[in-house]
Amino acid sequence: MATLPGLADVPRLVPHPTYAPGRTSLLTDRYELTMLQAALADGTADRHCVFEVFTRRLPAGRRYGVLAGTGRVLEALGAFRFEADELEWLGRERVVDERTLAFLADYRFTGSITGYAEGETYFPQSPVLVVEGTFAEAVILETLVLSILNYDSAVAAAASRMTSAAVERPCLEMGARRAHEQAAVAAARAAVIGGFAGSSDLEAGRRYGLPTIGTAAHAFTLLHDDERSAFASQVASLGNDTTLLVDTYDVREGVANAVAAAGTGLGAVRLDSGDLMGLAVEVRRQLDDLGATGTKIVVTSDLDEHAIAALASAPVDTYGVGTSLVTGSGAPTCGMVYKLVAREGSGGLLEPVAKASTLKTSSGGRKVAARRLDGDGRAVEELVVTGDDLALRSWEMPDDARPLHVPLVTDGAVDTRWTGPSGVQAAVRRHAESRAELPRGARRLSAGDPALDTVTLRLR
Amino acid sequence: MATLPGLADVPRLVPHPTYAPGRTSLLTDRYELTMLQAALADGTADRHCVFEVFTRRLPAGRRYGVLAGTGRVLEALGAFRFEADELEWLGRERVVDERTLAFLADYRFTGSITGYAEGETYFPQSPVLVVEGTFAEAVILETLVLSILNYDSAVAAAASRMTSAAVERPCLEMGARRAHEQAAVAAARAAVIGGFAGSSDLEAGRRYGLPTIGTAAHAFTLLHDDERSAFASQVASLGNDTTLLVDTYDVREGVANAVAAAGTGLGAVRLDSGDLMGLAVEVRRQLDDLGATGTKIVVTSDLDEHAIAALASAPVDTYGVGTSLVTGSGAPTCGMVYKLVAREGSGGLLEPVAKASTLKTSSGGRKVAARRLDGDGRAVEELVVTGDDLALRSWEMPDDARPLHVPLVTDGAVDTRWTGPSGVQAAVRRHAESRAELPRGARRLSAGDPALDTVTLRLR
Incomplete structure (x- = not known):
């Protein structure tokens, strides 16, 4: 057995600083x-x-x-x-x-x-x-x-299929709420290994140095007296290159309000519901007509690799994926x-x-x-x-x-x-x-x- | 707004001792x-x-x-x-x-x-x-x-369906290896809420006071020179009311070896592969013939609520469930x-x-x-x-x-x-x-x- 690793005194393992949840010895059958x-x-x-x-x-x-x-x-x-x-x-x-x-x-x-x-x-x-x-x-x-x-x-396997389907367009991980809170951190890490460009999960950012992303939810618009004041507040706080969520009320009005608030330098609009293919075409045309030709379109509504592939011809710039990613897409x-x-x-x-x-x-x-x-x-x-x-x-x-x-x-x-x-x-x-x-x-x-x-x- | 809860000085929350993974504030989008x-x-x-x-x-x-x-x-x-x-x-x-x-x-x-x-x-x-x-x-x-x-x-929803299907027979949670290591602890807890009798996960036992269960895997039998010596060792260590895993080599020989090792007071035998319905009938008959009429039969092979229901007429005493439970059964x-x-x-x-x-x-x-x-x-x-x-x-x-x-x-x-x-x-x-x-x-x-x-x- 001389060729096998020795079992005598050897360097001892130390707890890794990025393993936040503490000791792991009882995570055992x-x-x-x-x-x-x-x-x-x-x-x-x-x-x-x-x-x-x-x-x-x-x-x-x-x-x-x-x-x-x-x-x-x-x-x-x-x-x-x-x-x-x-x-x-x-x-x-x-x-x-x-x-x-x-x-x-x-x-x-x-x-x-x-x-x-x-x-x-x-x-x-x-x-x-x-x-x-x-x-x-x-x-x-x-x-x-x-x-x-x-x-x-x-x-990671689900992520890899999604990034394959997205070809050159970035995919963003947003599934923390659909997974156990610590599993969510691991999911963000695995998604990035599978080709995702970033994650909404802050702890994953801190623990693993992943880029984190996210700007606002529908609650932020609903908190305000109207969509215009919500958008103005977000732009004032996060800059005009932020991403505005435009489907709380009416998408066409939302896009108009967004460009009014941020100007043609608006970073992106996000669509989180509806017929994404048709909406993306309409929103792209509206943005271009308003002069916001550089404003990107992010879509985030129950996507999986098949939905991403189906949007290949739509004028979509970025995919945000949640549920299907963190649950391994089946x-x-x-x-x-x-x-x-x-x-x-x-x-x-x-x-x-x-x-x-x-x-x-x-x-x-x-x-x-x-x-x-x-x-x-x-x-x-x-x-x-x-x-x-x-x-x-x-x-x-x-x-x-x-x-x-x-x-x-x-x-x-x-x-x-x-x-x-x-x-x-x-x-x-x-x-x-x-x-x-x-x-x-x-x-x-x-x-x-x-x-x-x-x-x-x-x-x- | 006088009827709404006041937001002034009130008792402050303290970290709960059972929440092992530490601070939770960055588990946030x-x-x-x-x-x-x-x-x-x-x-x-x-x-x-x-x-x-x-x-x-x-x-x-x-x-x-x-x-x-x-x-x-x-x-x-x-x-x-x-x-x-x-x-x-x-x-x-x-x-x-x-x-x-x-x-x-x-x-x-x-x-x-x-x-x-x-x-x-x-x-x-x-x-x-x-x-x-x-x-x-x-x-x-x-x-x-x-x-x-x-x-x-x-x-918990999957667990509830499984315990419904099992009627009076106990279900045991054994899915830790099929879920994120911290999710596994939560899964054991949720399974018990859904009616499970216990879990293999030690941390779930420690954190939430759940009954923990488990005796040996195939590796233990394979470690030994033969099945008889493995069973003799397990009985010596865990008592004759232990559960012996009898399908590493040949089930019929396994059952014979099990009763030889533990006597007719053997607690249970576990079946982890094969046609469970047919095997359970054969094993029950063999156990009874050997006089081990009180020895129970535990089955643990890729069960879900439908498989449990299908075994209702089989002489099975306990179901061990893993993958389908911790992944919500679809x-x-x-x-x-x-x-x-x-x-x-x-x-x-x-x-x-x-x-x-x-x-x-x-x-x-x-x-x-x-x-x-x-x-x-x-x-x-x-x-x-x-x-x-x-x-x-x-x-x-x-x-x-x-x-x-x-x-x-x-x-x-x-x-x-x-x-x-x-x-x-x-x-x-x-x-x-x-x-x-x-x-x-x-x-x-x-x-x-x-x-x-x-x-x-x-x-x-």
Whole structure:
């Protein structure tokens, strides 16, 4: 086992400053800790293990998945500690015994994690995260890792379809009110990874350095005695390049009032209801007639990727998207699982393991993954390689394949390039490049098979 | 305006200990703060306002909604403060001006909130929450209030359908891994309000006093050299009344190994894959043949309310539900909105207001709500009463109507009976009673119209 990461004294994780919600150790299913207790008692807790995160299938009709949340996993890992609060509660509720509490009190993850870079596209069976360490230290991360990756990746995949449909027009995330208040922050982050230009969520701006956007709601117009005084107030406060919401009463009057208040330098008008296609044409004509030729049109009414695509020929400049984005546009979670694929046997060697129903499909054993590209740099295949551990480690990546795994945590030390605002920026770039590399059909919105086949190569 | 709540010195909110994620003030759309800035500048910020939360429609085919999250709103309200961290960021990013920052630094909600008791069923147009105060103090709560109510109510509604389908059999929440890690805590809480007996999520147990459940995953069996040694270890650690997961290899052998390990006092076996109906029958027979007649059968494989209903005749004792529960079983968010319905005009009187497209449907104006009951105590109608403010305040509730609004916050002081573990307990009772009172057809799973019509009465 000399080639495996050491589990001795290594740098310890510290809580990440951008992970605001505090400690993460109890964001965990009870069975992780009861398994730990039994394994500590029977001596198997120290067995070296490899867990992999993958999905068996994409949501129906989707052509690719988008990995998001990896940076948040790394941030949350630093806060995965059992301090007096947690230990006292676990003991009082008799969730686990004293020996397990003592283990948890000292718990720090000292293993290693590799995975697809955040923002990378993925396909069925892609091993998007590989967690390696003792059973004890790796098993208890299952729930937290899956919670983060399943939600964030669901939003990023929806975002990517929307920004594909919008082509060059910016998309803005406005869905905070349709998601749990902390999920909303993650959704904004995942939306930006999927190509969105900004978010309405202030906490997402603060935590991840995302551009934040927004000017006024209908309530602001209704607060005032009339629309003109509301618009005059907004322009006085936010400048004439603000966005005025023009559909509280009558859109035609609203546009006239808007240009009267801000002049022809008005930044934008927003339409939040009605037949957006027809309205956009009328409003564009009215704005041009009034001389406001540079004023943009923002639309924000229950959009999804199909509605965005349907507006391609309308004179719309920006799309604001809420509900369908933060709920994954029909696929509000991914089916990612965290499976034990290899563990040290009683003889000390790493052996592949799998549940009976999945063993036949070769999901046992540690894996490496690569994307094969053709001569033009276009992706043609997802290659997943497994085999006995020694064979796998001596295998050489083919020249036409781009390796997909990057080191994220090495012997307990997090690579902080993947966390915080810089991690988001890296993920934005990775997603744009990965999506551009896919076969052309991958960006179609209609239902279809995954854009790449996943080919599993088993070494002997 | 003498009858309206005073806005002077009143008890100040304190952060609630169960609201772990810390301050909530930036879990807010940017436009709330830019509207505030403009209103502070033009003098309308102090206008007295009434905002109401309601939904225009239920998810397609649903017969009733379930209000959940109210207690969390009250907990989050105490943490809605702008301290140095938030103010520094807002100033640096020029989100708002100095005057607005000064207002936010002193911000405490001093208004009043009434609403349906948490757990109550609701229908289209039901005014489930009414927030009253100055524009400045009430408008900036919009995003946070909606995030919480929209997510929590989506989960509670799904949970209620599942527990209806399960009739007397307990349902257990196991969906943490399919939701954002903090949303998972809220989902567990909402599931229990919808009738679930417990949750796998430890943080939900700690924060809200929910029963937590869970024993072992397939990984625990795979970790060991064989299933027998895994089961022996689990029984040694957790007792013979534990639940053994019997489908890692062969279910028939698994059941035999389970009873061999734990004896006929084995608590339960869990089935997580395959044809659950057929398997449950076979496993029940095998358990009985082995003398384990008291051993229960838990099933946990991608269940939703329809799958639960389909298993009604199977010898299943407990349902574990994950994905479909925490994603609202096809309706992952509610359509609740936070609308300004009345505000002080320039003459100082409270006037109804509404967006043009909704004014015709009488949504303007403050409302009270009641559920009319027939002589047997069965609900027959959702009554929503509005009108000019004085008429509304002098209106008397009919004898056959149960009032739906309860005070939640009075002049800035939270009624803490609705928060924390006691709030959850109250909501569990309220939901059970409210659901039992609905017309019998309300619990059908098939698509249909709302179980009650909402009748709006406009007083003059």
